[in-house]
Amino acid sequence: MNTPIRFQIDGVEVLAEPGQSIMQAADAAGIYIPRLCDVEGLEPQGSCRVCTVKVNGRTAAACTQPAAADIEVENDTLELTNYRRDLVRMLFHEGNHLCPICEASGRCELQAMGYRLGISQPTKYPYLQPARPVDASHPDIVLDTNRCIRCGRCIRASRDIDGKSVFGYVGRGIDKKVGVNGDNLLATDASIDDCAIALETCPVGCIIQKGMGFYKPIGERSFDHQPIGSNIEGNRSGAAHREETWRQGEE
Amino acid sequence: MSKRVIEIDPVTRVEGHGKVTIHLNEQNQVDEARLHIVEFRGFERFIRGRLLWEVPVIVQRLCGICPVSHHLAAAKAMDIIVGADRLTPTAEKMRRLMHYGQVMQSHVLHFFHLCSPDLLFGFDADPSQRNIFGVINAFPDLARQAVMMRKFGQEVIRVTAGKKIHGTGAIPGGINKSLSLTERDALLKDIDQMLSWSQGALKIARDYSLDNLELVQHFATFPSSHMSLVREDGALDLYHGNLRAIDAAGNPIFDQLDYQGYHQQLVEEVRAWSYMKFPFIKSRGHLDGWYRVGPLSRMNTAGFIDTPEAGNAHRELKALTQGQPNPMTLANHWARMIEVMHCVEKIRDLLHDDDLQGKDLVVKGERREEGVGVIEAPRGTLIHHYKVDANDQVRFCNLIVSTTHNNEGMNRAVAAVAKQYISGEPRVTEGMLNHVEVAIRAYDPCLSCATHALGQMPLEIELVDASGQLIDRREQNRR
Ligand code: FES
Ligand code: NI
Numbered sequence: 001m002n003t004p005i006r007f008q009i010d011g012v013e014v015l016a017e018p019g020q021s022i023m024q025a026a027d028a029a030g031i032y033i034p035r036l037c038d039v040e041g042l043e044p045q046g047s048c049r050v051c052t053v054k055v056n057g058r059t060a061a062a063c064t065q066p067a068a069a070d071i072e073v074e075n076d077t078l079e080l081t082n083y084r085r086d087l088v089r090m091l092f093h094e095g096n097h098l099c100p101i102c103e104a105s106g107r108c109e110l111q112a113m114g115y116r117l118g119i120s121q122p123t124k125y126p127y128l129q130p131a132r133p134v135d136a137s138h139p140d141i142v143l144d145t146n147r148c149i150r151c152g153r154c155i156r157a158s159r160d161i162d163g164k165s166v167f168g169y170v171g172r173g174i175d176k177k178v179g180v181n182g183d184n185l186l187a188t189d190a191s192i193d194d195c196a197i198a199l200e201t202c203p204v205g206c207i208i209q210k211g212m213g214f215y216k217p218i219g220e221r222s223f224d225h226q227p228i229g230s231n232i233e234g235n236r237s238g239a240a241h242r243e244e245t246w247r248q249g250e251e
Numbered sequence: 252m253s254k255r256v257i258e259i260d261p262v263t264r265v266e267g268h269g270k271v272t273i274h275l276n277e278q279n280q281v282d283e284a285r286l287h288i289v290e291f292r293g294f295e296r297f298i299r300g301r302l303l304w305e306v307p308v309i310v311q312r313l314c315g316i317c318p319v320s321h322h323l324a325a326a327k328a329m330d331i332i333v334g335a336d337r338l339t340p341t342a343e344k345m346r347r348l349m350h351y352g353q354v355m356q357s358h359v360l361h362f363f364h365l366c367s368p369d370l371l372f373g374f375d376a377d378p379s380q381r382n383i384f385g386v387i388n389a390f391p392d393l394a395r396q397a398v399m400m401r402k403f404g405q406e407v408i409r410v411t412a413g414k415k416i417h418g419t420g421a422i423p424g425g426i427n428k429s430l431s432l433t434e435r436d437a438l439l440k441d442i443d444q445m446l447s448w449s450q451g452a453l454k455i456a457r458d459y460s461l462d463n464l465e466l467v468q469h470f471a472t473f474p475s476s477h478m479s480l481v482r483e484d485g486a487l488d489l490y491h492g493n494l495r496a497i498d499a500a501g502n503p504i505f506d507q508l509d510y511q512g513y514h515q516q517l518v519e520e521v522r523a524w525s526y527m528k529f530p531f532i533k534s535r536g537h538l539d540g541w542y543r544v545g546p547l548s549r550m551n552t553a554g555f556i557d558t559p560e561a562g563n564a565h566r567e568l569k570a571l572t573q574g575q576p577n578p579m580t581l582a583n584h585w586a587r588m589i590e591v592m593h594c595v596e597k598i599r600d601l602l603h604d605d606d607l608q609g610k611d612l613v614v615k616g617e618r619r620e621e622g623v624g625v626i627e628a629p630r631g632t633l634i635h636h637y638k639v640d641a642n643d644q645v646r647f648c649n650l651i652v653s654t655t656h657n658n659e660g661m662n663r664a665v666a667a668v669a670k671q672y673i674s675g676e677p678r679v680t681e682g683m684l685n686h687v688e689v690a691i692r693a694y695d696p697c698l699s700c701a702t703h704a705l706g707q708m709p710l711e712i713e714l715v716d717a718s719g720q721l722i723d724r725r726e727q728n729r730r
């Protein structure tokens with residue numbers, strides 16, 4: 001049996017199994033580190049940087065950074081919260097995230113992250129307003145990449161779990177987006193039963209299951225009553241303290 | 252006589268803007284008076300390519316004032332497209348509840364907040380008193396009732412649509428929630444109060460009309476055809492039915508017309524001076540084919556009202572014109588309060604119906620490519636027409652909103668009042684111009700909606716003399 005690794009997150013002692021990332025150890029300890037591209041069940045990709053923490057004073061992505069003995073991790077600080085706010089804001093500005101008319105509203109992780117981080121106003125960045133065509137060719141699935149945040153979760157799910165590689169990145173830099181392995185979705189072997197198509201895989205409203213829109217009434221959606229991350233924080237004591245620090249510096 | 256046409260640049264007017272121009276000749280007689288609404292048809296393009304189930308949620312953004320009407324009209328069109336020809340009782344009744352809540356709160360807002368200052372203080376009363384704050388000061392109980400009634404209506408919307416504005420309740424083929432017992436009981440607790448306040452509001456509107464009969468009979472009164480949905484037995488039905496149009500004498504022009512074929516009877520005409528279309532009834536031609544819609548028109552087309560209190564009030568209103576169609580613009584207020592009474596009676600009946608707690612929420616059938624949804628919105632008939640391709644994407648959209656149907660009627664009302672109150676007057680006062688606004692207000696135009704742009708509903712009046720000189724201009728933001 002391996003000896004557990006001991007380290008600290010915001011002064012709280014945390015135990016990790018060897019090989020675990022900081023994120024995994026934090027999750028097990030009931031400490032929430034915000035994230036978008038990482039999701040349980042898929043290999044971490046380390047691309048959104050919303051999970052940025054400070055390890056002994058240097059920034060690192062908690063989802064890919066291995067836990068190590070005696071490191072001191074900062075997570076819940078105003079400085080990091082402000083970094084995360086900026087990253088999330090940029091995502092809002094790069095796509096068309098019109099929450100009031102989007103069927104993912106209420107279960108959307110981007111929206112929920114915005115709320116949790118206290119982003120409530122339009123910001124300094126310009127809106128890029130992409131006008132990419134919606135791919136509705138498949139009988140059961142729609143792809144609206146105007147809402148894509150390039151988290152790559154569908155890509156990994158399709159490749160590593162479904163064994164299909166329906167999705168992949170195309171383009172570079174600001175033009176990088178998710179494309180499909182064919183002229184359109186109909187030309188791929190995507191299926192409604194794929195893990196890549198499951199509602200939990202796409203964090204936003206980019207991959208849509210046809211005819212599901214707005215079936216869940218307001219009040220019964222994932223984040224209607226509890227903020228994103230609550231499932232990890234569970235009943236951990238100090239919830240009041242948590243609320244307070246998360247709301248710091250809210251604009 | 253020299254005349255000048257005032258040009259309006261539409262680019263600066265895309266927010267939804269109403270403007271009246273009044274042209275005077277050398278004798279200070281009104282030559283011409285028109286209501287201009289700059290219509291911005293961006294929406295019909297924007298919706299193209301979107302997915303059919305998104306439409307009832309997206310269209311609500313057309314208008315911040317009457318979102319529920321658009322939500323339901325679009326959902327009804329999508330019912331046709333997904334082949335849901337008959338909704339489950341729970342779905343239909345939840346939607347009806349939502350709609351009655353919406354009509355009630357919209358009418359209450361309009362009557363108390365927008366119109367009561369004119370009615371309570373007089374059309375040319377001091378403008379510093381003739382506003383909602385004046386009403387609150389002089390009639391605090393009335394103002395409080397209005398607020399509470401509106402709140403009740405919004406609460407009905409919230410528990411049916413999920414939110415007070417821009418909810419998601421109506422989905423293609425049904426509804427996404429039923430009414431919980433807690434939600435029902437919270438509304439039932441207030442329903443008796445709402446019934447008695449509605450009786451009070453109805454009495455105010457009725458008494459106003461009868462006490463000022465001379466004014467009501469002659470202010471912007473003109474014959475016209477009328478159109479609305481009616482139930483199969485001819486009763487008033489705000490949520491569903493077939494189209495009925497009658498002429499000024501009450502003779503049917505068409506009756507029990509399935510609205511899927513509305514375009515066989517209604518044509519939209521474009522006129523050079525307005526960006527808003529003028530719909531008319533094809534068989535009557537473009538000169539005589541115009542008609543009015545809205546509360547008074549519904550009183551005229553409906554054979555009866557199936558709830559007791561509103562039914563009695565309807566009979567009394569009809570008796571005023573010996574059963575003939577009522578042509579008086581100002582009678583809209585009375586009609587509106589009859590509808591508030593009707594809605595509250597309907598809400599009461601629905602709250603006692605346990606179909607609202609049902610579990611069967613959605614039905615589907617054979618897919619169609621095209622669907623029309625029509626509803627009697629607070630301001631009148633609202634038509635949504637869509638074509639959707641095999642991939643579920645919208646390919647075509649046409650909307651005819653209540654305010655557009657009333658375009659010609661409102662123009663006639665403006666012209667009538669301008670001639671009656673401004674012609675020949677050496678000096679034009681604020682009070683005179685307010686008469687023009689009173690006439691427009693009686694139709695409760697939703698300029699925001701008619702222009703298909705979200706936002707304010709500013710109204711601007713320009714008075715132009717014979718030499719083309721602008722002699723007066725007033726502007727106000729109504730909301
Ligand atoms: S969650 Fe770690 S980089 Fe996205
Ligand atoms: Ni409107």
